[in-house]
Amino acid sequence: MQNPTNPGSGIKLVAQNERKRSLNRSFPERTERLSTKHGYSWQVRLAGEKGGRVTGRTHLAVGAAAAMLAAGPAASLTGLALAAAGGAAGAVLPDLDVRDTAHPWRERLARAGAAALLVGALVFDAVSGASLARDAVARGVGPLLLGTVALVALACAARLSAHRGFSHSLLALVGFAAATHLVCPPLAPAVALGFATHLALDALTYRGLRLFWPLHATLSARLCKTGGVADACCLVAALAAVLLVCWSVLA
Structure with missing residues (x-):
């Protein structure tokens, strides 16, 4: 009318x-x-948000906490820093496919936080003996170049894929872990673990994910939503685990 x-x-x-x-x-x-x-x-x-996704900050915190717990209190400060950075980076990688969200700054902050942790870990390693740099030189430029190209290709594929599609699959997890291993072997287990925590958390949401992409089957436990109680509990538990590990190492 x-x-x-x-x-x-x-x-x-x-x-x-x-x-x-x-x-x-x-x-x-x-x-x-x-x-x-x-x-x-x-x-x-x-797409996404209420009922669909766990917040980026929760993914980042849970990924970092899981990697730090896996490293254990016996890890050196450098090893712990690398674990936290790798876990955080792996935890935000699946959401490279998020392009349309009601709160884009949240995703940007999560990615910026993971990048800051990664840069901080590399700087900490450099001032602590530069073991990563020496290892890279020993392995040669070939694996580094191949791994970098693979990471860029995987990131582009994730960015162009539909949400909860390729980037939220076991195939992407294996791909990113393998590419990271070529670039920086000590970082690969933490990246893989952080990536896995993201998939596990998203499997709890109402929307679920296509874990076995390219198959169309969707895995969803339908237990939580963005910003809900479960999301908040995961965030608090992850932060508590990070503080506990840091306290154990420093003590």
């Missing part, structure tokens, strides 16, 4: 309804209410 006070509003409403139908077909995970300036209101569906 055309608004008599605005002759162009009818055309705009038709375009909005067409966009609504397109979004409903493309993003079947969450509804969010929007209102136009003419007073019309309708529902559009967006």
Whole structure:
């Protein structure tokens, strides 16, 4: 119906309804209410968020905590730093496929946090004897170059894939772990573990994930949602585990 006070509003409403139908077909995970300036209101569906995803900060914290616990209190400070950085980096890699979210700054902060931990660990290793650099020189430039190309290719594939598709699969986990092993072998186990924690947490959500991509079967326990109680509990438990490990090492 055309608004008599605005002759162009009818055309705009038709375009909005067409966009609504397109979004409903493309993003079947969450509804969010929007209102136009003419007073019309309708529902559009967006991918991810409520009921679909665990927050990026929780993924980062759980990945880092799991890798640090695996390293154990017997690990050196350098080993612990590398474990935390690798676990955090692996935990945020699957969500490279997130492009449309209601809170994009959360994803950026999680990725920035993982990058900061990784840079910090490399700097800490450099001032503690540069064992990673010496190992890289000993292995030669071939594995480093091949691993870097593989990481870039995998990251591009993850970025271009549908959410909870390739980047949330066992195939991606193995690929990123293998590529990381070529670039920096000591970092690969932590990256793989952090990646695995991300898949495990997402399997608990209502949306689930295609763990065995390219098969279409979806694994979902339907137990938690973004920002829910389970999400908060995982975050608190992960932070407590990180503090416990740090306390054990420093003590």
